[in-house]
Amino acid sequence: DNSRYSFNVEWNDIEASVMRTFILFYYKVDGTIELYDTKYRRLFLRRTKCDGITLSDLYIGATVNIFSRQMKVTGFSDEYTHLHLGIVKQRTFAMLKPDIVDKMGQVLKLIIQNGFKITKLKMVQMTKEHALEFYAEHKSKPFLPFLIEYMTSGPVIAMELLADNGVAKWRELLGPTDSEQARKDAPGSIRARFGIDKSFNAAHGSDSCTAAERELYIFFPTSRIAQYESPRSTATFKNTTCCIIKPHAVQEGLLGDIVSEIQENGFKITAIQMFYMEHPNAEEFYEVYKGVVAEYSGMVNQLVSGASVAVEVTGVDGATPSNFRAFVGPTDPELARELRPNTLRAKFGKTKVQNAVHCTDLPEDGLLEVEYFFKLLQ
Numbered sequence: 471d472n473s474r475y476s477f478n479v480e481w482n483d484i485e486a487s488v489m490r491t492f493i494l495f496y497y498k499v500d501g502t503i504e505l506y507d508t509k510y511r512r513l514f515l516r517r518t519k520c521d522g523i524t525l526s527d528l529y530i531g532a533t534v535n536i537f538s539r540q541m542k543v544t545g546f547s548d549e550y551t552h553l554h555l556g557i558v559k560q561r562t563f564a565m566l567k568p569d570i571v572d573k574m575g576q577v578l579k580l581i582i583q584n585g586f587k588i589t590k591l592k593m594v595q596m597t598k599e600h601a602l603e604f605y606a607e608h609k610s611k612p613f614l615p616f617l618i619e620y621m622t623s624g625p626v627i628a629m630e631l632l633a634d635n636g637v638a639k640w641r642e643l644l645g646p647t648d649s650e651q652a653r654k655d656a657p658g659s660i661r662a663r664f665g666i667d668k669s670f671n672a673a674h675g676s677d678s679c680t681a682a683e684r685e686l687y688i689f690f691p692t693s694r695i696a697q698y699e700s701p702r703s704t705a706t707f708k709n710t711t712c713c714i715i716k717p718h719a720v721q722e723g724l725l726g727d728i729v730s731e732i733q734e735n736g737f738k739i740t741a742i743q744m745f746y747m748e749h750p751n752a753e754e755f756y757e758v759y760k761g762v763v764a765e766y767s768g769m770v771n772q773l774v775s776g777a778s779v780a781v782e783v784t785g786v787d788g789a790t791p792s793n794f795r796a797f798v799g800p801t802d803p804e805l806a807r808e809l810r811p812n813t814l815r816a817k818f819g820k821t822k823v824q825n826a827v828h829c830t831d832l833p834e835d836g837l838l839e840v841e842y843f844f845k846l847l848q
């Protein structure tokens with residue numbers, strides 16, 4: 471197959487304070503890529519293999535890591551690519567409502583099993599104003615006050631999902647609005663499995679592409695001012711520790727499994743958010759391991775290789791970091807499988823670097839690491 475696809479990509483060159491634009495070519499025959507600098511009209515990266523990038527990672531709005539640079543795909547750059555890839559992928563807005571946040575892991579598993587790619591995810595608390603804006607179309611409905619009360623009664627999980635025909639596909643997986651009806655008509659659907667009735671119906675999905683854009687903008691705005699007004703992250707910074715689900719585990723579709731394990735083993739997730747880490751941030755975050763751990767640069771490269779998910783884990787007593795550390799298990803998954811087969815790394819890890827999750831090592835660093843993601847990188 472000699473297909474060559476091409477995409478417009480941009481890279482925010484922080485050091486030079488400029489947004490640089492390129493054309494990214496993807497060669498299907500061997501999965502290689504090439505970058506052409508559109509401003510200086512010259513080759514920027516010779517055709518080469520770039521680990522972790524496949525055709526399914528290249529869609530409009532995606533962020534891909536190309537040799538430590540986070541590049542954003544902004545469009546298709548030729549008719550051929552547009553024709554072959556343009557119609558298929560659609561993004562939609564999905565939200566898990568407050569009463570099923572504690573079962574989020576199970577729902578994430580279903581979402582992933584059904585072929586959706588989770589491209590954004592954030593636990594937030596809506597204010598009354600957010601809920602009124604979000605449900606503006608229901609302004610005159612008698613159930614509005616109840617709905618606002620429900621949606622602000624606790625954190626929600628906001629997500630951007632991507633799939634072929636994503637808007638309709640997500641509505642289908644959700645099932646009918648009334649969960650009781652859903653149990654009759656669509657027993658495998660999310661509302662049938664996790665909802666109670668027509669008000670407490672587990673989750674939300676945009677009903678059109680236009681609605682998806684509007685709703686995504688409320689939760690994941692691109693402008694600074696709108697970001698300031700968007701629903702806040704829920705981190706508590708109390709009795710907590712930090713867990714990062716690493717990019718390889720996210721790519722392997724393990725997000726739901728890992729979140730479920732955490733939720734089903736006595737820990738509470740009080741904040742969660744997907745990040746696309748930049749190299750300087752990853753280096754800074756892992757600074758304490760520099761010169762101490764042989765895998766330091768491998769760890770940094772792993773952390774920037776794709777989307778990762780940071781989690782604020784809260785336990786029942788003051789020993790959360792050490793309890794959670796024990797639950798995560800030894801750094802080396804091989805060792806973990808021998809010594810502590812029930813730990814996260816024994817179950818989901820592959821190598822010392824691709825060991826599924828990072829967790830805070832020293833109890834006194836728990837709060838600092840949580841603050842790094844949920845204060846500094848906000």
Ligand SMILES: Nc1ncnc2c1ncn2[C@@H]1O[C@H](COP(=O)(O)OP(=O)(O)OP(=O)(O)O)[C@@H](O)[C@H]1O
Nearest residue numbers: 613616617646647668669670671673674675676677
């Ligand atoms: N008759 C009702 N009584 C109470 N709550 C209702 C009723 N109808 C809808 N709701 C609540 O309002 C939400 C929005 O209603 P809508 O008719 O837009 O349903 P939907 O499109 O299936 O749901 P969503 O917009 O949340 O995906 C519902 O998800 C439900 O939580």
